[in-house]
Amino acid sequence: MATILITGGVRSGKSLLAETRAAALPGRPVYIATAEPGDAEMAERIAAHRARRGAEWRTVEVPLDLAGALDATDGHGPRLVDCLTLWLSNLMGAGRNWRAEAEALAATLARQQSPVILVTNEVGMGIVPANALARAFRDAAGGLNQRIAAMADEVILTVAGQPLKVKG
Amino acid sequence: MATILITGGVRSGKSLLAETRAAALPGRPVYIATAEPGDAEMAERIAAHRARRGAEWRTVEVPLDLAGALDATDGHGPRLVDCLTLWLSNLMGAGRNWRAEAEALAATLARQQSPVILVTNEVGMGIVPANALARAFRDAAGGLNQRIAAMADEVILTVAGQPLKVKG
Amino acid sequence: MATILITGGVRSGKSLLAETRAAALPGRPVYIATAEPGDAEMAERIAAHRARRGAEWRTVEVPLDLAGALDATDGHGPRLVDCLTLWLSNLMGAGRNWRAEAEALAATLARQQSPVILVTNEVGMGIVPANALARAFRDAAGGLNQRIAAMADEVILTVAGQPLKVKG
Known part of the structure; x- marks a missing residue:
């Protein structure tokens, strides 16, 4: 099923757009926080986002x-991953190979229902x-974004809270 | 009447585009410098911008x-506010609540003729x-841009001097 | 003939897009490295780019x-200049006037076959x-990008490896 990547600067409205898109899809939405x-x-910041989403979210x-969490939550409703940049930061902090993890994530995304x-x-x-x-971090972040955007069905850049279609 | 927000990186052609758009509108243009x-x-930088605009500008x-200046200059011709980011910096330097000021600005813009x-x-x-x-500053700048973009009729991102339509 | 400017953040897919576009044009492509x-x-980074391009590139x-290199390689096939930002850095490091150099580059580009x-x-x-x-550097980079974009036939912003048309 559809993979949508939403990118943008800090406080550019990425999370709100992602929540709006997810809430419009059938099924109970799952918020996957990294x-x-x-x-x-x-x-x-986390508490403010959680209050905004409301109780219907899991x-x-x-x-x-991340790949494990996606597989474990598949088949019920939309999943919102917020965000890839913090996930990358966690990976690098744990000494993981981000390129291998990015490939594994892309493969996992491709098989989601x-x-x-x-x-x-x-x-x-x-x-x-x-x-x-x-x-090194911004190089890796750019590489990760490219990898996921390449397999995504839709890529959106948010600017001042407004969506700008980049792909799809 | 129309509210147009022009955003972009440093030296990306924002001010020149704004001046061109303002000069094309009827009435003597007012330059509101923050x-x-x-x-x-x-x-x-201010002197260079002033020389470029020429004498027809007030x-x-x-x-x-900013809200007071907009109300005081309404009803004659277009106003160009340059720029919101410096205004925000001034607000924060003066210990003002930028969220309240952003709401007041949005309300003021909505009633302009x-x-x-x-x-x-x-x-x-x-x-x-x-x-x-x-x-904290870049978070506030993002929040302010989102607030004004939400009520603006048109939002433009300048990239290398070229306008990219984001809204409107 | 056509001048195409490709801009974007670090690791946003600029070089790969430029190589793909150049390789699709007739003639043996020339890579002009600054x-x-x-x-x-x-x-x-240079070695990785070179390996990716392969042996058909000169x-x-x-x-x-840069202007001399463009004139010297004109009339055979496409040229890829990678990148203007490093060229600017070299100019400033050598004490050159970047505005004069940008004007000369624009004039050189305009006469290429x-x-x-x-x-x-x-x-x-x-x-x-x-x-x-x-x-000062980011001001100059913005000014240089504006100058070349103004005379270019096409301007593209890459976001997460995806092209976003800005001009042309």
Whole structure:
């Protein structure tokens, strides 16, 4: 079934668009959160998103095994993955090979019966960071986005809360 | 009347596009500048923009009370607000609540008789800044852009000086 | 003949799109590289791009005299310039006037018989850098992109590896 990738800058309306799209699909929606409420700033953002979605959503928290969570929730309703960039950060923090994980995710997405909407971030349109780790991260984020966009049925860039169709 | 939001990266042609659009509308155009020539770099940029616009433009400088300036100049010709991002920076520097100010601005825009073209900036497509204040600023900038875009009749993203229609 | 400008964030698929477009045009393609393998990270990236292109490409390395390289390779097949942002960095490092060089490049492009595809970078959609040199560089990069886009027949923004038509 359909794979939709929604990308955009920070606070550009990606999550809200993804929620709206998911809620319009049949079945009880599942929110697959890759964030870990590690600090106060992130915990606050997670709580605000959860309050906005409301009780009809089921929430699954999965920092690393995204493919497993998709397979385990397939066949009932739409899944919203929020977000790929934090998942990548978790993978790199755990010393995983992100390229292999991206391939495995693409293969998992291709065999899903229920639709999947994935939120990701544009992080590569600023000045080159002085920090080598930040450069490696934005390279990986770009590579991951390309890999998933290549197999997605639809790719959308959000700008100031408005959707701009990129593919599909 | 029409509200047009023009967003884009630094030196992407936002101001020139906004001036061209404003100059094509009937009535003497008003340039509403939110910048304060606080340092040499900014003063130089302001002077260059002013020289380009020419004498037919009336200029109003307003660091904080944007809604007041719009109401005071309504009914004659187009207004160009350049730019929302500096206005936000001024608001935050003055300890104002930017969400309340964004709501008030949206309400003010909705009741204008003459068109308003607003320039803003994309600042959220780079790597996450290490600085907490910078993170708070880009979150607020994204929220402000979303709020105004939601009520605008037209939203344009400039890329390398070329307009890309996002809404309208 | 046609001038095509391809812009986008880091690892957004600019080079691959440029190579695909060039390879589809008649004649043996010429790769005009502005990068200098000054450090290990850059040398690795250059080697990976070269391996991907394959042996049918002719490669010319030219850190500064881009106009001369275009004139010298005209009349045979497509040229791919990768990338304008590194060329700008080289110009600024050598103390050259980038505005004058941008004008000269635009004039050179306008008289080419064979097509030219130029890759550049979006670097102005992040938070304002604290460093004055970084601010000057992203201003110049935006100005250069605008100048070439203004005379180009086609401008494309790549997002997650997907092309988004901006002009043409």
